[in-house]
Amino acid sequence: MKRRRIVTFFMLIMITIVCLFGAGCEGNEVGKKSSLALIKTTNPSPQVIGSKQKDKDVAEKVKKDVMSYKEIYDVAVVKGKKDILVVYKVKHLHRFRMKKIEKNINKILEKKYSDENFTVSSDYKIFLEAVQLKEKMKDPDYSEKDAEKRLKRIISLKKELT
CATH class of the missing domain: 1.20.5 (Single alpha-helices involved in coiled-coils or other helix-helix interfaces)
Incomplete structure (x- = not known):
């Protein structure tokens, strides 16, 4: 028992x-x-606040230039009235060189588009914010003023991180 x-x-x-x-x-x-979710490619199209064709062309060219880097696999570009936000994801094996990659991208963009004001980031949170802004801009009730204000807030978030 x-x-x-x-x-x-x-x-x-x-x-x-x-x-x-x-x-x-x-x-x-x-x-x-x-x-x-960190390595999936969303590949959002460049977003322009406003409806100028010239701005859309610049945003497309910026995205194409940044995507030409072999270390980068996803890019989001948001063009405002004065600023252009360029956010990208770096392939995992190249994450040790992120500062150098960001410096190179900044240098190329400033050289090629000298009259534009760029904010370049590889931060995932900033990337998500840019994609969310793009989604909100699809709503016809979302005004350009609100979009510009949100873009400024995203850029200030980037500056706080540095």
């Missing part, structure tokens, strides 16, 4: 351990899915 209780007790412990290991492995699966 005593031996039976001991065997039952050990079986209960073994079942508990197996359940805990199973639950632990399931948690890793969720972690993998959320970490993939």
